[in-house]
Amino acid sequence: LPEGSWFVGVHVREPGFKDGDGIQDLFRNADIETYLQAIQVIVDRGGWVIRMGNPMMKALPVMEHVVDYAHSGLRSDWMDVFLCAQSRFLINSSSGISLAATAFGTPAVLTNFLPTCALPPSSRDFFIPKLCWSEPLQRNLTFSELMSAPVNICLSQHQYDRLGLKPQANTAEE
Numbered sequence: 001l002p003e004g005s006w007f008v009g010v011h012v013r014e015p016g017f018k019d020g021d022g023i024q025d026l027f028r029n030a031d032i033e034t035y036l037q038a039i040q041v042i043v044d045r046g047g048w049v050i051r052m053g054n055p056m057m058k059a060l061p062v063m064e065h066v067v068d069y070a071h072s073g074l075r076s077d078w079m080d081v082f083l084c085a086q087s088r089f090l091i092n093s094s095s096g097i098s099l100a101a102t103a104f105g106t107p108a109v110l111t112n113f114l115p116t117c118a119l120p121p122s123s124r125d126f127f128i129p130k131l132c133w134s135e136p137l138q139r140n141l142t143f144s145e146l147m148s149a150p151v152n153i154c155l156s157q158h159q160y161d162r163l164g165l166k167p168q169a170n171t172a173e174e
Contacts, residue, residue, distance in 0.1 A: 001067075007048040009087035010035060012112075013095040014057045024156040027130070027167040028094035030112040032058055034172045038091060039066060050083055052097065094118070098125075112170050116152040128170050135164035 001007060012032045032051070039049045043065045051060055053070035060068040069075060069083070084090060084097060085104035092098040093112040101108050102120040110119070110127035119127060132141045132151065145151055154160050160167060 001048050005048055006046075006088045007050050007086075008042050009050050009052050009083045009090045009092075009101070010039065011052040011090065011092045011095055011097050012057075013093045014053070024158060026157045027114050027154070027160055028112075030093040030169055032060065034169065035091065035111075036061075036063075037172045039063065047088065050087070052080060052083060111174075114167055115154050116147050128174055130167040130169060132160070132165040132167050135166065140168070141165070 012030050012035055013028050014032065015026070015029055039051075039060075040063070042049050043063065047065070049063075049066045051066065051068045051070050054075070055071050057070050059071055060066060069079075080097065081100055084100040084106055087101065087106050089107040089109060090098060090101040091109045091111065092101070093110070094114055098108045098110060098120050102122045102125070105122075105124075107122070107124040108120060108126075110125060113119070113127045113129050114132075116129055119125070129143075129146050132146060133139075134141055141151060150159075150163065151165065154163070154165075
């Protein structure tokens with residue numbers, strides 16, 4: 001990045017993060033393509049975007065001022081921490097890397113976020129939970145229902161399934 005540039009870290013959790021099929025964590029995954037609009041807004045405002053993650057993630061299309069660090073030979077645990085510390089803010093789905101940003105006082109925009117009990121303790125963060133369609137109620141749960149037990153403490157896909165809930169990904173516009 002050119003000297004004096006600012007950047008935003010982006011981490012969108014995808015399948016393949018853990019060994020096996022990751023079925024128990026499906027509710028935590030999102031599609032990086034729904035973030036392209038947000039990435040473009042950052043670039044249009046003069047920033048750079050560094051997409052974090054691992055090489056098993058879907059590659060980003062080539063975009064000006066966007067570094068797909070997840071597919072870079074420069075990836076390392078220490079660089080992940082550095083990026084969290086130096087980002088103007090972090091855009092993150094449901095993954096633990098937002099806690100590193102919080103530790104350094106870096107604000108986070110948490111999207112597609114479940115479970116709601118796992119929110120970082122920073123008043124500088126914003127979050128949008130995934131909505132949950134309830135099969136038994138035949139409607140999306142209210143915000144209050146998402147933030148209350150037992151829904152807010154569902155830590156596996158099995159628990160959502162048992163409650164008849166289908167997490168719905170945030171849209172690009174959201």
